[in-house]
Every structure is written in C-alpha cells, then in structure tokens.
Amino acid sequence: MEGFIEIVFFLGFLYWFWPDIFLEGASRANKMVDIVTSRMCDALNRFSPSHKQYNGSLSTINDLKRFSADQRYRRILNRESEVKARENQLYDIKENVPPVTNVKNRPLMGLTCYSCAPVSRDSLINQASKNLGLKNILNEYPAIRKKGVFTRTFAHFTQCYEATSYNYAHIGSTILEDERVQIAVENMTAQQVQDSDRWEETYCEQLLEKNQRRAKMLLKNMQSSMSDLLLKFTSWVLYKLLPCFLSSVVVHAGQVKMIKEAGQTGLPLIFLPLHRSHLDYIMISFILLNNNIRCPLIAAGDNLRMPIFGSLLRGLGAFYIKRRVDPVLGQRDYVYKAILHSYMNAGLKAGHNVEFFLEGGRTRTGKPLMPKYGIFSVVLDAFMDGTIEDALLVPVSINYEKLVDGNFIREQLGQPKQMETFGSAMKSIWHVLNSNYGMARIDLNQPISLRELVKTFHNGKLQNHVVFPKNLRANPSNSSLYGTDVVSDEHKHLVEKISKHVLYDGARSTSVMSTNAVAFLLLHKFRQGVSVDRLATALDELRDDLDNKQKDLGFSGSSSDVILYALDLLGSSLIKKETKDGKCIIKPVIRLPNVIELNYYSNTLINYYCLEAVIATALNCMDTQLGEITEEELVEASLDICNLLQYEFIFCKPCQDLEGAIVDCIEHLTIYKDIFIASNVDTIEAQKGRKLAEQFFDENDDNYSSPPKQLKISDKESAKEYILTTSSLLVPVIESYSVTAFCMDKLIGQQLPERGLIMETMDEMKEQLNTGSIYYEESVSSDSVKNALKLFQTWEILECQAESKERLYNLKQAHDNHDSIKALSHRIDKYRCGPLPLE
C-alpha cells in the first residue's frame, strides 16, 4: 500500500512540476515557460536591490517563447557567459559588475589544524586549489560546457545522468548473524530472565525468540536502501527546485577538489556537518553527486521516518537511529546498540562514506551545540579494532542567508518541539518553495586523518592497531541522545577531544552572511537604531576585522547595498525603518519573540569573538579604576568566565591550552585593537629582564617568583567603546544563567521535573525583564537555561535523576539551602554588566 501511495505521489509530483510529460499542448508548454521565466526573474530581482535591470529583461524572456528551437540553443550556448555574470551578481550585492577578483580571491577556509594534524594539513592541497574560486553549483556544472543540442537542452538531466555511478552496497543480511548482535540478544534475554526471576526453559526460549524478532525489526527500521538512480533523479529535481527559493548555492571549487582527491584514496570519508537545517544533508549529497564523489550513508533521527519522505530519505542514504533512548531502559538496550554498531561497521567495511551530525540536532540559537558522542565513538571503535585502516574526517560548515526551516522561536520560549509529520513536511516544502531564502554557502573543510588525530591525542603512541579494551559506560546527556551516548572509558577522552575539535573547526570556517553581519551590529552596537551611513561604516570595520582574522564573507560590494539587501531578507518583523529628521533610521525589533530570530543570525559571529568577549567582560567587571591590572588577574577572571560558559562555547582548539589562548588574545588586543598600551604590556627589556631573572634563580627556588606582568588599559574612547560593546555579547547568556541560579531556590527541599523547572525559570525571566532586573530580551532562551542546569550539575550543586520518561532535578544535600543558592547567584552575577549606553 505504502509503495502504491508513493508511486501516486511521485507521478503527481512529476505532473505538477513538468506537466508537458503527460499532456502535450502549446498552452501547457507556454505556461511552463512562464513559470520558469517568472521564477528566474524573481530570483534575479530578489538578488538585485534595484529592480530595473531585470524588469528590462522580462520582455526578452517573453520573446523567448516565440524563439525557434535554434534560437533557444544559441541562448544556451551563451549560458556560460551568463553564469559568469550571475556569479558576479552573486557576490556583489550592487547591480554593477564587480571585478572578477571579488569571487576568485577568497580565502580557502577550513584548513586542518597544524598542531594536531600536520600531515593532513599538508596533503590534498596545493596552490592551484587555493587559487580556485567560489562557484554557484546551480549554474556551474560540467555538463553545461558540453557540446551537442540534446546535452545542452537537457543540461541538468545530462549532468545527473552522467554523474559517476556507484554501487551502493546494501547492508543488512549479515548484521543479524554478527557475533556482537547474537551476544547482545543472549545478554538481553539473560537480563530479562534475571529480572523476572522465571527460569523455565520454554519461557527463556520465548524471550530469546522475542528478542531475535526485535533485533530483526530494529534492523529493518534502521536500514538504508541507498539507490544510485534515486540519488540522480533527486539531484535533477533539486536543480529545478532549489532556484525557486535559493538565489545560489556557493561552494569553493578548491575545497571540492580536495574532497574529490580524498575520495580517491579508498578511505571512508566521514562528513561531519554543523546542523542548521533539514536541507543540510540534501545539499551535501547534491554537491557530492554532481562532483562525482560517492554519497554517504547518513545517520538520520527516527523522527524523520515518516510516510513517503521516510522512504525517500532511505533511498538517498538515510539510516535511522533513535533520537532519544529511555534514560533507564535505553542504556540497557544492548540489542539496539549492537545493531547500530554492527550496521555502521558493515557500512564502513563495504566502502561507504558516512555522514552524521555531531551536534545531534539542529542549532536553535545559531551557535553550535556541544557534541554528542555516541555515533562518533562507533566510528572510532571501528578504527581502533581494525575494521578500517583509517578514515578521513571532513568537517562541513553550512550557512544560509535566511533560516530555511524550523520553528525555533517557540522552542526557545520553552515549548516542546512539534514533531515532523507528512502533513507538516508538505506544508513547509510548499512554503519554502514560495519564499526567498537568499544564498546558501557550504564549506567542505580539509579532510583530517583519524589515525593522525588519534596518534596526536595519544601523545604519538599509536601502535599498529592496538585493540583497546572496551568497557562501555553510559554517559547520558540531557538533550537528544542521538541513538546512544555510550562511549568506552578508554576512548572517551579521544572522542571528546576530536568531536570538539571538529565542531570548533566547523564553526570557525563558517562564512559570514550579510544577514549575520547586519543582525550582529544592530543587536550589539546599535540597539537603539542607526542611520544607514553609520551602519555602513560599522560594517566596513567589521569586514576589515574579519579579513584580518582570515574569515570569509558570503557577500561583497558596497556596505550600504549589502545592508539594504540584508534588511530585505530579514524582513520588517525583525528590522524596522523609521524616518527621523528626514533621515532613515534602522532599528532592530528587540521585543520578544522577534528578537530571538535576530539573535540567531547574530550568533554566527559570536563564535569568532567569544574569547575577546570573555576578556572584555572580565575587564568590565574588574576593578580597573587606576587603569592597570596584572595579566595574571585578567587571565584568572577570564578562565573563570570560560568555566561559567563551558556549555555555550568551545573557546579554543582542544589541542590548545585555554590559558595560552587567553594570553594570545590579550596580545592580539594590544597589537591590533589598542586596548592595552603596548609599551607597558611587555617591552623587550622587560622580557629580557624576566629571562635573566629566570636563569639567575633556580626554577625550584622558593624565593623566586617572576614579576607580575602589568597591563595598562588604554584611555582612548575607542578602547572603552570596544570593551563595552564586546562584553555585551555575553550579557544575554550570563543573564539567563543568573536567573536560572536564582530559580534554584525553588528546588530547596524538593524535586522538580525538568520541564516544570525550565518553564518556571522562563516565566521568572520574563517577569525580571518586565521589572527591568534583566536588560536583554534575548536572555529568554530555553537553551541557555538547559546549559545552566548542566553546568550546575558539573559544579556538583544540582543532581538529576532519570525516572521512566522524566528527568527530575534536586539540589545536592550540601547545597540544599538559601545560602548556597545566594553564593551561586553571586558567582554568576559578578560578571553581569549593564545595558549598552544609548548611542
């Protein structure tokens, strides 16, 4: 039945999209041309702030209908030059044609970390890849350059048809015979027999059979049915559909070249994208297929296993894993874990590439989530036990000018997630197809050898496939468990370091879109409103700063055009335009819930500035009356803030020492931002003096202590402004933590369920916002409340117990009193700064 519905659906879809296949007739064909041409015009118009240029071409497009076939082919011949022009429009928001360098000379983002994977960093890359520019894959694909009337007329079809065919081995039949699965079934049965205390032979056999049937069913639900044909067909459909709502899909050709070469090494590629949208996995497979790279098996949450779409995704490579496991029973579900483990092992052995989201779910805040370790530990195990010789990890960063899916606002306000259904999926697809989401940018980072990373994090002591003992340990997390968060003790350190490194790399190589930059400036610099000119100057400064940081931007052209373009995309619900004294003033809408969405866009940039913000917050909250502090004090306060925000940001690479990273950042603020007066920071003489003193005194000499390094804070207005604005980046999240700490009072002498506690905290936050006790509307965020609860558990103040499907919180005995809660509040409140002064 399901198959029949799918066929009907497919035919209906085909009819909707290409009715000419079913009904011949000039009127239908004309209508089709109308649709396509109007969509083309729409896309072009949306992209250009001025509509004149493309309105002019509308008549040309109408003429197109009267063209003879030959004329159409000639038009296609010109497509290459159109592509070039469009590429320029892509990157130059202004309507005039920019120099080609705007598109070509872009930094190649996402290069591997030199300190922990130097060999990977030097491989697969050369000057030629660096010099390759960006391309819009919707317009730039090999088939477009081919000769031949048919090829050019059906360029998308040719492109998909001619893409390299892979034999995607079906994994399944052998899994149930796998020793791991059989042992798990036996163990599970033994456990159940023990729990029930019934030892009759027939009962045991019944249980064993039941568990075997369950294993079969779990495998059936999990299995992918990846099909080369379906992948190609979907790719063709995407060529038709993506331009309806995206103006372009931009990738760096150098990065694609690296991945292509990596694919030829014969090692499995493990794609690890940052998760922003359901579109992410579709985009990645689309790019890979059209560049002749093997598409991966994708770990998808079982929430996506819905009628029709579920089967479609299976065919495109999805294998389904449990989103949540029961906190108590789930950890003892050996059969599920064994099936997942064996399935992935078999996939890797069969030569599949694999893709999964380290964050588990999509970010609701725009900041990357902390990694979930379950799936990655399976890949690491496969390497450790010799199933695979090595694997190449490919961090992927994806950014959209406009958020494509998800109703994250209600979730940020504490409401539960609305589960995906066939109806809701259809509704959102329809909505998406009829909206404008601007540009999507995908950065495929340089592949990193897993073997090299393991070796580095094991201090270079990796022997040839030493098989590490595996004592499985449950490590429950409070958000999605993503199948299983069971990590072997011995690997835990490795899994954590590597996962965090990958997420750090992904976040740092995310290209900044126009909407991110404008939202960031409006929320953190000009909350009270600003003129376009002043905003354009600030955007120029931000662009310079990002250039210095070697970050790529998803836009170019004059800043005032970029601003107008971004305002258009963000819409009037997020940004208001007002006229004051004959001047146009742009104001962010900072009321709830709108500000949550604006904050989402702004948060992409917080990753780049979080360490600077920590130092600025420390400076803002310390006693710097005399304009001087010691570096030691500043580092200590900064480390304390990093500790407070450990679940919000990954501040530095896991192969780096946090203290060192803070010291480097202080140096950066001295040299490039003039926050500290250089001569007083550490003159060459002072450094020489310190070295001499160190040589003179024995290191172990108790009498010796190196003189504290003094930092003199610049008294320039720009330095003060920098400290204020940069520290404001962290205020919303610190305010959230502060209110959560305040609400710990509610737990004195009692236990509360997680949902109830979060809702009460959110209500308290809204109340404090109304009374002016907290300043920032975006502080109202359920994600921050959850992270604060996690932190209080790490600080051993709070305890969480899982009971059937609920998580219950209570204070630890030593902290079950008002004084402890007051002390906790004080520990957080000392880093709370006031609101930004009015501009």
Ligand SMILES: O=P(O)(O)OC[C@H](O)CO
């Ligand atoms: O963001 P979530 O939690 O809805 O999860 C999205 C995942 O793609 C499900 O596989």
